[in-house]
Structures are given as structure tokens and as C-alpha cells.
Amino acid sequence: MAQKFYAVKNGIQPGVYTTWDECKKNVHGFSGAIYKSFTTKEEAERFIENPNEILDDHLPDSLYGVKSKAIAYVDGSYEERKKQYSYGAVIFYNGNEEHFCEKFSDQDMISMRNVAGEIEGAKRAIKFCIDNNIKALDIYYDYEGIEKWCNGIWKAKKSGTIAYKEYYDKAIDKVSINFIKVKGHSGNKYNDLADLLAKSALGIGDQVNCISNKVNGIVANNVKHSDFVGIIDLLKEDFGDLKCFEKDIPYGKEYTLTIFNNEKKQRLIVSSYIDKNKVYINGEKEELFNRLTSYIVELLEIEDIPNFLNTVHDLQIDKDVVESEFNSYFPNSYNLIPDELNNYLHQAVYNLHITGNIYVADFLVEPAIRPLEGILKIALQENNIPIRKKQDNYDSFFVFKKNKDRYILRDKYVREDHSENILNYLSECYTYFNKNRHTLLHWDNPKNELDTTRILTTVQEAHTIIKDTIKLIDKYYKLR
Numbered sequence: 001m002a003q004k005f006y007a008v009k010n011g012i013q014p015g016v017y018t019t020w021d022e023c024k025k026n027v028h029g030f031s032g033a034i035y036k037s038f039t040t041k042e043e044a045e046r047f048i049e050n051p052n053e054i055l056d057d058h059l060p061d062s063l064y065g066v067k068s069k070a071i072a073y074v075d076g077s078y079e080e081r082k083k084q085y086s087y088g089a090v091i092f093y094n095g096n097e098e099h100f101c102e103k104f105s106d107q108d109m110i111s112m113r114n115v116a117g118e119i120e121g122a123k124r125a126i127k128f129c130i131d132n133n134i135k136a137l138d139i140y141y142d143y144e145g146i147e148k149w150c151n152g153i154w155k156a157k158k159s160g161t162i163a164y165k166e167y168y169d170k171a172i173d174k175v176s177i178n179f180i181k182v183k184g185h186s187g188n189k190y191n192d193l194a195d196l197l198a199k200s201a202l203g204i205g206d207q208v209n210c211i212s213n214k215v216n217g218i219v220a221n222n223v224k225h226s227d228f229v230g231i232i233d234l235l236k237e238d239f240g241d242l243k244c245f246e247k248d249i250p251y252g253k254e255y256t257l258t259i260f261n262n263e264k265k266q267r268l269i270v271s272s273y274i275d276k277n278k279v280y281i282n283g284e285k286e287e288l289f290n291r292l293t294s295y296i297v298e299l300l301e302i303e304d305i306p307n308f309l310n311t312v313h314d315l316q317i318d319k320d321v322v323e324s325e326f327n328s329y330f331p332n333s334y335n336l337i338p339d340e341l342n343n344y345l346h347q348a349v350y351n352l353h354i355t356g357n358i359y360v361a362d363f364l365v366e367p368a369i370r371p372l373e374g375i376l377k378i379a380l381q382e383n384n385i386p387i388r389k390k391q392d393n394y395d396s397f398f399v400f401k402k403n404k405d406r407y408i409l410r411d412k413y414v415r416e417d418h419s420e421n422i423l424n425y426l427s428e429c430y431t432y433f434n435k436n437r438h439t440l441l442h443w444d445n446p447k448n449e450l451d452t453t454r455i456l457t458t459v460q461e462a463h464t465i466i467k468d469t470i471k472l473i474d475k476y477y478k479l480r
Contacts (some may be wrong), residue, residue, distance in 0.1 A: 007044035010034040016044045034180065069093075069136040072125035073182075073190040074146070076117025077198035083110055087121030088197025090190045091128055099193075100124055101201040109160040117198055118143050119164045126167070129175040131251075136176045142191060147179035218281050218311045220296050222304070225252065225274040231295045232257075238291055251275060259288050268292065285312070290363035297347050297367070298340065305343060309350050317353050325349050329470050333477035338378075341371040345473070348466050355459055362455060364462035368469035369437050375473050376429050382480070383422060385413050397430055406431040421479050429472055436465060 006023035008014050011034070017023045038044040070093040078085045086103040102120065109116035122139055129137045141147065148154040149161050149168075156165040171177065182191050232255065236242050245256040252273040259266050268283035270292070279296070283289055293312050297305055306319035326349045327334045337345060348368035377387050377395060387395045400407040408427045456462050 005038050005041045005044040007036055007038060007047040008034075009036075009048050014048060016041060016048065069138070070125070070129050070132075070134045071138045071140070072122075072128070073140045073188075073194045074118055074121030074125055075142065075191060075194035075198050076114040076119070076121060077195065077202055077204065078113040078117065079202040079204060082202070084202055085110065085113060085117040085120075086198045086201035087117040087119075087124060088194040088199070088201065089121045089124050089128075090194050090197070091125055093128075093132065093134060098128075099197055100128075101197040103201045106160075108158075112158070112160060114198075115143050115145060116160060118146055119160065121194065121198070122146050123164065123167055126171045126175065126177065130171060134175060136178070138178045138180055140180050140182050140188075140191060142182050144181060147181065150177075150179070218293075218308075220279045220281070220300070220308055222277050222301070223272075223279045223296060223299055224277050225272050227299050228270075228272045228279055231292065234295060235288070235291060239288065242288075257288060257292075287363065290366070294344070294347065294363075294367055298343050300343065302342065302346060305346050306350060309347060313354055317350060322346060322350050325352075329467075330474045330477075333474045336477055337371075337473075338374070341374045344368075344371045345470070348470065352463055352466060361459050361462040364459065365436070365456065365465045365469070368466045368473075369433070372429070372433050372469050372473055373437065375476055376426075376433060379422075379426060379429065379476050383418060383426075384415065385409070385426075397434075400427075400430050407434060419479075425476060425479055429476070432468075432472060436469075 004018070004020075006017040006020060008017065008023060008026050011026040013026050015026075017026070036044075036047060038047065070091055072092075073090040075088050076085060077088070082105075084103050084105045086101060089100040091098045091100065100121075102124070104116070104120060106116070109119075112119075118141060122141065125137060125139055128134070139146070145154055145161070149156050149165050154161075156162045168177070182188050232244060235257065236244070239259045241259055243258045245258075247254050249271060252271060252275075255268075255270045255272070257268045257270060266284065266286045266288040268281060268288055270282070271280040273279075281289070281292065293308075297308065300308055302323075303319055306317050306322045310317055323346075326346055329349055330337065330345070344367045348365075348371075351364045351367060354364060376397070380387050380399065385399055387397070387399075389396070389398060399410055399413045401410050406427055407430045409423060414423065456465075
């Protein structure tokens with residue numbers, strides 16, 4: 001194992017130690033301890049000697065394994081024209097990373113400009129701990145008043161600072177608060193992220209991605225709780241053996257979703273935060289996970305899809321690249337495809353970037369094949385062909401019949417104004433859909449003598465099907 005050096009910047013006896021036990025003796029029980037491990041002694045010494053170098057881009061070692069403690073980075077921003085101020089906060093707790101930002105226009109605080117926002121960020125971090133029964137909090141800040149108004153070094157004189165001091169005095173009965181100063185705009189990753197969040201709340205500069213990372217999963221913002229409940233209903237239809245256990249958590253509900261697919265257990269834990277419109281997903285990236293994330297894609301704005309999928313698949317694909325490729329793959333239809341299908345097809349184009357060795361690649365083709373069903377229904381309806389029997393309350397493709405190795409339209413539904421090109425297209429489209437939808441996205445009973453289930457074992461197979469499906473969808477809009 002590689003040698004580690006433990007730098008104790010703030011502890012019983014600051015210094016560099018070569019074992020965790022020595023480090024622990026000097027930080028355990030010490031309020032406001034600051035310590036971090038390094039692979040070289042020089043880095044550890046530099047960490048202690050540089051007063052402005054509190055943390056680099058890595059999370060502090062003190063974050064891990066301490067369920068009673070949270071760490072927050074806060075910053076503020078101000079917009080002169082709108083007379084508004086805001087905060088950004090990055091909060092770490094129990095292995096999770098949360099992002100918060102909010103804007104204000106309180107006349108009593110505006111004169112303090114971005115400092116007013118940083119005060120609100122500190123209060124938000126404290127509130128987070130109180131709401132979640134967290135007993136200790138480290139607040140990393142860059143404006144010294146954030147700490148000095150609280151500990152009395154600076155006298156609170158304005159109504160805003162007086163209220164902040166009173167809030168702190170009440171809070172310390174419930175949570176132990178330690179303040180740590182960082183140098184603003186010094187390249188500290190999380191301080192810069194808090195600054196970006198604050199600016200984002202005011203519409204200044206680059207907007208923060210709607211997706212934020214978790215240590216053990218992924219997060220999607222802008223997903224309403226009611227929409228997520230609808231997704232669970234869809235999953236119950238897709239997976240007949242889906243078991244869903246629901247319980248209340250602070251700010252929302254937690255769902256444990258379980259299926260047994262081909263005798264293998266798949267389990268997800270999903271938290272839906274109602275007021276925040278935020279969903280956390282934890283679990284293995286298997287069929288249940290892939291189906292859930294594909295439904296979430298339907299709810300996102302087009303420009304947010306690449307960010308979400310980058311998080312899901314740990315890639316870095318620029319949204320402009322996906323949009324450009326989408327337009328080239330759909331030359332006849334890129335601006336005509338209905339919105340509800342558009343998101344799926346953007347994911348299909350994105351999936352062409354997923355490479356490497358995977359056990360099962362079926363999930364890659366689903367975002368292409370599902371919209372094909374929608375396009376087929378559109379094609380039938382636009383050509384005055386029914387998609388639902390009078391006595392039924394569901395759609396079906398009863399208008400087709402098998403003819404050797406393909407499906408064709410039944411004679412009674414063929415009209416004089418149907419061109420040969422349209423009839424051939426409908427036949428080609430349903431034949432292709434029937435072949436791929438039923439064999440790739442549905443399971444036969446594996447114990448049957450003839451099991452028609454297909455499993456794609458390479459991404460190359462999946463990419464071929466995606467491209468063929470895309471061509472078939474775009475072809476209809478060329479024929480219209």
C-alpha cells in the first residue's frame with residue numbers, strides 16, 4: 001500500500017503524521033479540526049504552511065464516515081440592475097452532495113450586496129443541519145464577517161447582521177458550528193461552485209447544470225413529485241413483479257424498488273424531494289435503473305438531456321454535439337418530431353457515444369424503438385387508418401396481417417388515395433417494429449421450449465439497430 005502522510009492543520013498538536021492512529025489522536029474530539037491525507041510529505045507540509053490553502057479540489061478526509069457531521073461551502077452574489085442578492089451553497093452529508101441557491105430582494109439587506117447573499121447561504125447550511133438532525137457543521141466561507149458577527153468579534157449593527165447573529169445564537173443549541181475561511185476566487189473547486197450557484201440564481205453567467213453528482217448515485221433536478229409517481233406507475237406496468245416500498249423522509253419520500261429479472265434481484269432506492277423537484281437514484285445500472293432513467297429523460301428539457309446522461313454514464317458529451325448529430329441523423333424530421341418523442345430520440349443519438357464492453361446492450365436501443373411505435377401510429381392516423389378497435393380502450397396494430405416474412409395492411413383498410421410508397425413504408429415499419437420491440441423489450445418464459453427473447457451482447461449490435469431505427473423514422477417524414 002502506498003505511503004500516506006496525514007497533515008493536521010488545526011488540531012491538538014498540528015503537524016504531519018505517518019499513521020492514521022497518530023492523526024486521529026490529534027483531531028478526535030477537537031472542535032474545528034482540519035486535516036487531510038497526502039501521498040507525499042511535501043504536499044502535507046505545504047497544506048499546513050499555506051494559510052490560504054484550506055482545501056484543494058478533493059473533499060476533506062474529515063467528510064467520510066462521519067454521519068453526524070455536514071460540510072458546507074457558501075458564497076453570495078449581487079445584481080445591481082435588479083437590486084437582488086443571492087446565495088449558493090454546496091453541502092456534503094453522509095456521502096451525498098447537495099446544491100442550493102436562492103435570490104432575495106429584502107430592502108434592509110440590499111446595501112450589503114453579495115455579503116447579504118453569503119449570510120443567507122450560511123443560514124441555509126445551518127437550517128439544513130437542523131432539519132436533518134445533524135449535530136455538527138463546518139462552514140467554509142470567504143467573507144470574514146460570516147464568522148465574526150457570530151462569535152462577537154464584530155458587533156452586529158445593521159438589521160440584517162443582527163438577525164443573522166440571533167439566528168446563530170438559537171441554532172448553536174442544536175448544532176455545533178465551526179467556521180473555516182477560504183480565499184475567494186482562489187481556485188477552490190467547491191467555493192467556486194458555490195459562487196457559480198449564487199450567480200446562477202440571478203441569471204448571471206453560465207447556468208449550473210440541472211444534474212449534480214452524488215457519491216453513490218445520480219441526481220436529477222426539475223422532476224416534479226407528481227411526475228415521478230407517474231413514472232412508478234409506468235414501471236409497475238413494465239415489470240409485473242415490481243415491489244415498491246414507500247416511506248416519509250425529510251422534505252419528501254423515499255421509494256425502494258425491487259424486481260427479480262430472470263431470477264436476479266435488482267434494487268433501487270429513490271428519494272423524491274417534493275418542494276425541490278429533485279430525485280436521487282441509488283442502485284446498480286441494470287434494466288430497472290435504465291428504464292427509470294429513460295422515463296426521467298422524457299421530463300427534461302432538451303438542453304438538459306446530455307448533462308443528465310453524462311452523469312448516468314460517466315461521460316462528457318457536449319450538448320451541442322448531440323444537437324448537431326441529431327439534426328444530421330434526422331434531415332427530414334428534426335424540427336417536425338413531436339416533443340414527447342423528441343427527448344427519447346435525443347437519448348438514442350446520445351447512446352451512439354456509449355462504447356466499451358457491457359454484459360447486455362438492450363437498454364441502448366429502447367430510446368429508438370419506443371418512439372418508432374409513436375411514429376407508426378402517427379403514420380396510420382395521418383392516412384386515415386384506425387389504431388383502436390371501437391370496443392377497446394387501448395391502441396393496437398390490428399390493421400396488419402402476416403404475409404410470409406412480413407406484415408402488410410389488411411385489404412379492408414387500404415384506400416385508393418394510399419400511395420404505393422406509403423403502403424410499403426407501413427409494411428416495412430410494422431415488420432421491423434414487431435421483430436425488434438417484442439424480442440428485445442419483452443421477456444418470454446425462459447423455460448419455454450422456444451424462447452424468442454433476444455439479448456444484445458455488444459454495443460455494436462445496439463448501435464446498428466439505433467441507426468436503422470432512426471433512418472426508418474426519418475423516412476416517413478420524407479414521404480409525407
